[in-house]
Amino acid sequence: MRLRPRSSRAAWLAFVILGVASLGCDGRTAPPWRPPDVVMISIDTLRADHLPTYGYARPTAPHIDAWARQALVFDRAYSEAPHTLPSHASLFTGLYPSRHGVLERGDTLAPSVATIAEMLGGHRYRTAAFVNCYFLGPDARIMRGFTHFDADYGGTDLSAQRDAGTTNEAVFAWADGLVGDEPYFLFVLYFDLHSDWEGLPYHAPEPFRSRFVREPPETYRSGDGTLSATAYLSHLNQNRIRLDAEDLRYLRDLYDASIAYTDAQVGALLDGLDRRGRLRDAIVVVTADHGEEFQDHGKLPEMRGAPGPSCRGLETPTPGRTDALVQHVDVLPTLSECLGEPPPAGVQGQSFLGVFGGAPGPRTTAYFDTSLGYQRGVLRDGWKWLEDPPTGARQLYDLAADPRERRNLAKQDLERGAALAAELARHRAENEAARVASERVEVSPEVHEALEALGYLPASEEP
C-alpha cells in the first residue's frame, strides 16, 4: 500500500480546544458586559490521536493536555476538508467548502460572505492574525477583517517559513501594544507540523527531536546517502517508495517530535498572554485544519473545552468531556451567540454554545466536503461513509465497533452505504446550487511549483 499524495491530508477530524483563562461575567449579573477576548490557535496538520489528551501513549503535548484538563473536551468534532485553505475558510465563514468555494490557491472569498474577524471587528474588537502559510495569505481574502495581519512564510521559499517560537515573539510584540480594556481577537497559525517540502519536513528541533526520534531505517536516505526526510517524502509523493513498518515508525517519530515542539510553543503563547493579563476573560480555541496520513487514510479527532466562557446568558460550565458532534463551521455561530446576536445570514454551522451548559450538541450529521477530488464523506449515527472520486473507492466504518476504521464494510452493508451516499449527494447538490461566487486570481509559476512540492497539486486531474 502506498501513501498517496492526494490523500496525505485526508484526515477528517480536526482538533479543537475552546477554553478560557478565568470565569467570565454574565450579562445579567455583572454590568457593563464586556465581550470576551478570543484567542484562536490553528495547528496545521495535527492529528489528535497523537495527543495524550486523546490517549496517545507518548508525551507529545503536555501543555495542551494541561490546558484541556481545564476545559470541556469534545471527542467528536470534525473539520470539513482535508487541506488547509478550504478548511480554514470554513472555520472563518461557517460555510462548507462546496458553498464558500475557496478550495485552492487562486480562489477568493466572495465579498458577500462575512468572516469571523469582520463579525468581531464589528463589535469593536482589535483583530490580529499571525500566519506562516501562504494558503492563508491575503489573496484568498478569507483573512478579511483582520486589522493587524502578520504573514511570514518566506515567499515561495517554504524552507524559510517562520517557526512557532518566532511567531510567538511577533504575537507578544503586538500584545504589548494593546491598550486599555478593549476586547481582542487573535488568530495564530502554526505550520511546523506540515511535512513535505524541501528543508523542513516536520520542524522538530532539539531537544524535542532526541526525545522522540529513534534510529532511522536504512531506506530513509536520499540519493547522496544522507538522511533526509525531505527526499523521502518527495519520493513518497511520487509513489516511488513503499512504506514498511520501520519507515512509518520513523515518520511518526519525526511527527511526534514536531508536535512536542509546537505544543511547547502553544504553552509559551498562553503563558505569555497570561503574564500580560490578556487571558483573564478570553475564549481560547485550539484547532487543527486537518490531520496527517500515515497510511491509514487519516483520522483526527477534535476537541474543544471551556472552563468558563464569558458569554451572554451562559453560566459557568464544568470542565470535562463531551461527545457532542460539532464541526468547524459551528465555531462562527457559536461566537455570534456568545455576542448575543444571530449569525450572519446564510451561515450553515450551528452554535454549540449550549453544550457548555450541558445541552445536547446541535447536529446529528457531519459532512466532509471538498470539491478538489479529495475524499469526501458523511458521518451519521456513528457510521462514517467516505468516497474517493479519483479511484471510485467507497469506505464504510462503524465507529462504535471500529473506532480506528480498520474494517471497511462498504460491500457488506450496501443499504446503509447507499443511504449515506444519498445524504452526501443531497448535501453537495444543495451547496453547489447555492455556491457563493468566488473569483479566481492568477497564481504565479513559482507558487504553483511550491504547491506541487507540498503535494497539493500532484495529479493532472486537479485544476
Ligand SMILES: [Zn+2]
Ligand atoms: Zn493545513
